Each structure stands twice: as structure tokens, then as C-alpha cells.
């Protein structure tokens with residue numbers, strides 16, 4: 001539920017490095033010039049954080065992305081940028097540039113986020129805006145997940161699209177849908193949208209590292225037809241699993257934390273019931 005300022009800095013630095021590599025800018029410092037934080041060095045992420053704050057106000061659970069798509073299209077219109085949407089809700093915004101770039105690149109982020117709500121909260125994802133606050137240099141969400149994955153990527157792309165420093169640079173930004181669930185956005189991307197020398201996915205999480213490939217994802221639909229038995233009313237129970245530590249299963253699978261679904265299933269197994 002928190003976003004380190006350094007994470008935003010990483011996105012800006014990475015973007016600067018890529019645009020520099022693509023020949024769009026003469027120096028990586030050109031993207032977000034000016035002081036950052038107390039050190040007075042590094043890129044200024046003020047614009048990026050402004051867009052991040054705006055994006056957190058737009059509900060973005062997977063499968064309910066009309067509001068963020070409308071926000072992105074309104075952004076494109078406001079900045080007089082050409083844009084397209086496709087049948088699944090992906091959004092393409094083109095930054096034409098006033099002179100041809102050495103290489104044409106695409107920045108890609110995903111629109112959706114994991115909608116986690118603190119127990120007992122009246123917050124409704126899909127309707128309410130995420131409320132944030134800063135404590136000890138960290139940005140937190142009050143009762144929900146923050147949505148830095150991938151709101152931070154969206155914010156980085158919007159900062160690039162609105163940057164005066166990049167007015168010469170030609171690049172595209174693609175915002176895909178449902179990365180957190182079915183990957184339907186990436187799967188349905190039209191090849192017509194991918195006419196670039198390189199695509200940079202702005203969704204990495206580790207300081208100093210660049211991911212050059214991904215394992216991808218699979219969606220499995222399993223159908224189970226149980227044999228039902230009549231049970232005496234006195235034998236009905238409702239099972240809750242709570243109080244577990246959160247964490248991303250992709251990164252913390254070896255950290256010994258309990259998985260709620262597995263714990264519930266294990267507790268219903270014949271061995272456990274005896």
C-alpha cells in the first residue's frame with residue numbers, strides 16, 4: 001500500500017535512459033530536469049507524481065476500466081494528441097514529435113490494478129477514489145491498495161507525453177487492460193499498433209534492473225461437478241481465513257507466508273478434519 005519516492009525516480013530515470021538510447025534526447029537529464037528531493041540531483045518527478053495523484057482518483061479494478069479509458073482519452077484531447085481505442089479497451093496515444101527520431105519506441109503500461117480493501121472499510125472499488133497520504137517520505141493509501149502497479153507506469157507515460165522537453169521526440173504510449181487477470185489487453189493488441197523499434201514496458205519493480213522478457217501468463221478455467229449430499233443443518237459451518245500477511249505470490253512464494261485459498265483448502269482436507 002505504499003510507493004517509495006525512489007520508485008517514481010526509477011521510472012523517470014529509466015525513461016530518460018531509454019529515450020536517450022532511442023536518440024530522442026541528447027542527455028538523460030533532459031526528460032525531467034531540475035532538483036529532486038533534498039539532494040538536488042536527479043530528475044524532477046513533480047509532473048509524474050501529479051499524474052499519479054490524478055490516476056489514483058480514477059477507479060481501476062480489472063474489468064471495470066471505462067473510467068480510466070475516458071481519463072486517458074480526455075488527456076489526449078487536452079494535449080492535442082492523436083489517440084485510438086480498440087474493442088477490448090486498450091488505448092493508444094501518439095506523440096508525433098516535430099522531427100523524426102532515430103528510433104521509434106513505444107512506452108507501455110497497464111490500466112488496471114489489484115483492488116484490495118482493508119477489512120471493515122466501506123470503500124467501494126469501481127466507485128470511490130483512492131485516498132493517499134505521505135508519511136516518513138512514503139506515499140500510502142488509506143484503506144486500499146495504492147495502485148502503484150501500474151499507476152506509476154501510467155503517470156510516467158503521461159509525464160513523457162506532456163513534456164515540453166520531448167516535443168521533438170516521436171513515440172507512442174499504449175495502455176493495456178486487465179494485466180492483473182486475463183492479459184486480454186496484451187493478447188488482443190493489434191499488430192498495427194506495434195510499428196516501433198522497441199517497446200518499453202513500464203511495470204518493473206526492482207531498482208537498477210531492466211526486464212527484457214517475461215514469463216507471460218495463463219488463464220485456466222476449471223469446472224468441477226461435485227456429488228452433493230444432504231447434510232443435517234447442525235453440521236453447517238462458515239470458514240474464514242484472515243490475519244495473514246499480504247504479499248505478491250510472484251515474489252514472496254518462498255518466504256513461508258500462508259496462502260488464504262490453500263489454507264482454507266487444507267483445513268477442509270480429510271486429514272485436517274479428523
Ligand SMILES: [Zn+2]
Pocket residue numbers: 110149150179203
Ligand atoms: Zn503491473
